[in-house]
Amino acid sequence: xxxxxxxxxxxxxxxxxxxxxxYAFRVTLNSYTDNNxxxxxxxxxxxxxxxxxxxxxxxxxxxxxHIQCKELDKTYMDISLNDLIVDVIDSxxxxxxDYKLINRMSxxxxxxxxxxxxxxxxxxxxxxxxxxxxxxxxxxxxxxxSECYDIVLDSVDSILRTLKIYTGEKVN
Amino acid sequence: MKKILFGLLLSFxxxxxxxxxxxxxxxxSVDSQAKQLSENLNKTYNIETPGFKSEEVNNEEVNxxxxxxxxxxxxxxxxxxxxxxxxxxxxxSNDDGxxxxxxxxxxxxxxxxxxxxxxxxxxxxxxxxxxFNENDIISFVYISDALVDKEEKDIFLSFWLKEDNGxxxxxxxxxxxxxxxxxxxxxxxxxxxxxxxxxxTYNKVSLSGKGNVTVSxxxxxxxxxxxIDSVVQITGMNDGGQNSYGSGFYLREGIIVTTWSLFLQxxxxxxxxxxxxxxxxxxxxLGVVAAQIDYDVVVLKIDKNSGKGVSIxxxxxxxxxxxxxMINSKxxxxxxxxxxxxxxxxxxxxxxxxxxxxxxxxGALFNEEGQVVGFNVGDKTNSELSYANSTDYLKExxxxxxxxxxxxxxxxxxETYKQDYYTxxxxxxxxxxxxxxxxxxxxKIGNLGNEITLPLIKASYVDGIVSLRYENNTSNLxxxxxxxxxxxxNLINDGYEFTYSDNYKKIYKNNKYKIIIKSSLDxxxxxxxxx
Numbered sequence: 001x002x003x004x005x006x007x008x009x010x011x012x013x014x015x016x017x018x019x020x021x022x023y024a025f026r027v028t029l030n031s032y033t034d035n036n037x038x039x040x041x042x043x044x045x046x047x048x049x050x051x052x053x054x055x056x057x058x059x060x061x062x063x064x065x066h067i068q069c070k071e072l073d074k075t076y077m078d079i080s081l082n083d084l085i086v087d088v089i090d091s092x093x094x095x096x097x098d099y100k101l102i103n104r105m106s107x108x109x110x111x112x113x114x115x116x117x118x119x120x121x122x123x124x125x126x127x128x129x130x131x132x133x134x135x136x137x138x139x140x141x142x143x144x145x146s147e148c149y150d151i152v153l154d155s156v157d158s159i160l161r162t163l164k165i166y167t168g169e170k171v172n
Numbered sequence: 173m174k175k176i177l178f179g180l181l182l183s184f185x186x187x188x189x190x191x192x193x194x195x196x197x198x199x200x201s202v203d204s205q206a207k208q209l210s211e212n213l214n215k216t217y218n219i220e221t222p223g224f225k226s227e228e229v230n231n232e233e234v235n236x237x238x239x240x241x242x243x244x245x246x247x248x249x250x251x252x253x254x255x256x257x258x259x260x261x262x263x264x265s266n267d268d269g270x271x272x273x274x275x276x277x278x279x280x281x282x283x284x285x286x287x288x289x290x291x292x293x294x295x296x297x298x299x300x301x302x303x304f305n306e307n308d309i310i311s312f313v314y315i316s317d318a319l320v321d322k323e324e325k326d327i328f329l330s331f332w333l334k335e336d337n338g339x340x341x342x343x344x345x346x347x348x349x350x351x352x353x354x355x356x357x358x359x360x361x362x363x364x365x366x367x368x369x370x371x372x373t374y375n376k377v378s379l380s381g382k383g384n385v386t387v388s389x390x391x392x393x394x395x396x397x398x399x400i401d402s403v404v405q406i407t408g409m410n411d412g413g414q415n416s417y418g419s420g421f422y423l424r425e426g427i428i429v430t431t432w433s434l435f436l437q438x439x440x441x442x443x444x445x446x447x448x449x450x451x452x453x454x455x456x457x458l459g460v461v462a463a464q465i466d467y468d469v470v471v472l473k474i475d476k477n478s479g480k481g482v483s484i485x486x487x488x489x490x491x492x493x494x495x496x497x498m499i500n501s502k503x504x505x506x507x508x509x510x511x512x513x514x515x516x517x518x519x520x521x522x523x524x525x526x527x528x529x530x531x532x533x534x535g536a537l538f539n540e541e542g543q544v545v546g547f548n549v550g551d552k553t554n555s556e557l558s559y560a561n562s563t564d565y566l567k568e569x570x571x572x573x574x575x576x577x578x579x580x581x582x583x584x585x586x587e588t589y590k591q592d593y594y595t596x597x598x599x600x601x602x603x604x605x606x607x608x609x610x611x612x613x614x615x616k617i618g619n620l621g622n623e624i625t626l627p628l629i630k631a632s633y634v635d636g637i638v639s640l641r642y643e644n645n646t647s648n649l650x651x652x653x654x655x656x657x658x659x660x661x662n663l664i665n666d667g668y669e670f671t672y673s674d675n676y677k678k679i680y681k682n683n684k685y686k687i688i689i690k691s692s693l694d695x696x697x698x699x700x701x702x703x
Contacts, residue, residue, distance in 0.1 A: 053197075064192070069197075072202060076202065078298075078552055079550075080437065082436075082437040082440060084202045086436070086440050088200055088202060091199055091201050095196060095199060096193050099193060101597055101598060102598055102599075102600040103597060103695075104597070105693045106441065116693060118693055120598075120600060128195070134298070134316075141194075143192060143193040147605065147632040147639070148639070151699060153692060153697070154688060154690065157677075157690075166295075168316070169296045170294055170295055171246055
């Protein structure tokens, strides 16, 4: 009888611990919204800065994901990102002169006009994505150690696929 | 011990000073390189543009009225309430009761259409306003990300406003959906594919009230035949295929004109830029003869003294509703003539009711006499309203070049610009950090070691996850994710379950492993982790 009682207590405690740990370690979804953009990210990332921009650090690998908005003059509303990208990238490369460009792609099938540039320095890689909607540029960079870059990239892609850029004047 | 401490201290100093990647958004500039490029131009030929202004001047009073009208159009109020609200902004003529009555009817029809379409929209992307006549304005409101009967679409609300006693009111409103424009472009492409060169117009509105929207086939044929040798298409390509495409025209034999914006686009994205005419002849671009950024024009020399220079007419002689013609190709499959209507000329900029696609940018606009009066610019494409810059400013340069021998026309080499714009990549570091004993196990999964024959760029094994990056050296037209069919077939045969798929990623699982196959840039990435 006493033995059964102890067995029952152990089973109940195990169940509570299992659910408790699952709950504690579950991956939750968070979101960031400001006047310029919205993204969703999961709890494997922690927020470094979320004032007028979103800077995240991956908890396990210390990789960085930084999303910022640059608002241009309204005259740039209908100018293609193609026409601006060289200047934008030139400005970014001047701020990161040790990083070498190893790959580049325009992404015509994405929701927004966008370009991706991949840089490498020693055993680190940095991906720069530039998105344009109307007169707003969303400038994203993701930096990680090369060994875990591709592993964390999946999570980065999931975050960037939730990107929604807000432009225009509200009607109602 | 001291050496160890010194080594540690030195390492600390080095690593703490290694600068991580960072972007200061305030240091991002968007026009410095273009200005630099124009400074490198051979200054032998100048393009003077006195009085030309590319900026729009907004009429705040009209914009305010238009925003109110849009708000009413898209509100969730009942039709009765909407009509009542709209009457505050209707045009009333003190002299012409018929005009007032017809305006009333147009508004009723417009609101009925809006109601049927069940439109939901929150944001106005842009408002463009063009004045024509003394008392008329046409205003185009661009609304992106609208829902039309729950489907996401771009919509365009257009308002013809008339003024009476100092107050503007809505006379004729109409709505266009992006589907309508796509259908038109699709029809144009089909005609091109069939070799039909007489096209039509998207334009349905006559602003002059003369009702003459259509043009005779004879006139279209005449303008086409007289000018087909004067127009070109310009294509930019890299190893992956065509990536930029636009239009241009001959200023004289061997010299073509297009927009500076299109040229920059091609410099950025394309390794090869070439020109072709309607007969299928292909030419290389030798270099830049002249350019003017604010006027958005570049004049290029091609590698053969061929083609036929256009006759430049005067854009100042155009009148409201005059027909404008364009000869070009949407698919580079055959040239076609299409047309639109002139609205107004302001500071050297033509505003037209002429639906253009991106590939029409740089193309010549001809008047009914077959003279060029403007070249299309990309300020507004995929829209009923479009813009062109007057070619009046090119007359002087045309006269100079016509009096010169082709071989004597100087230019700045194209390569001079390409080295500043088209960037070659550095070589990526290649490594394989997976220990042999680990790889010997993982390479058997789906016979991975033998099935994927793409060059392996990076391989690592971190925290029980194998990460493999392969280079897709086949073609940019083939997405990496389609190069693994034998591997994925093996996975299925080995009992893996196909659990997820989208354009970029596929996931397979069994009791032991989870395998993610994805494409990123032009890489194939395979991640294998314990399940």
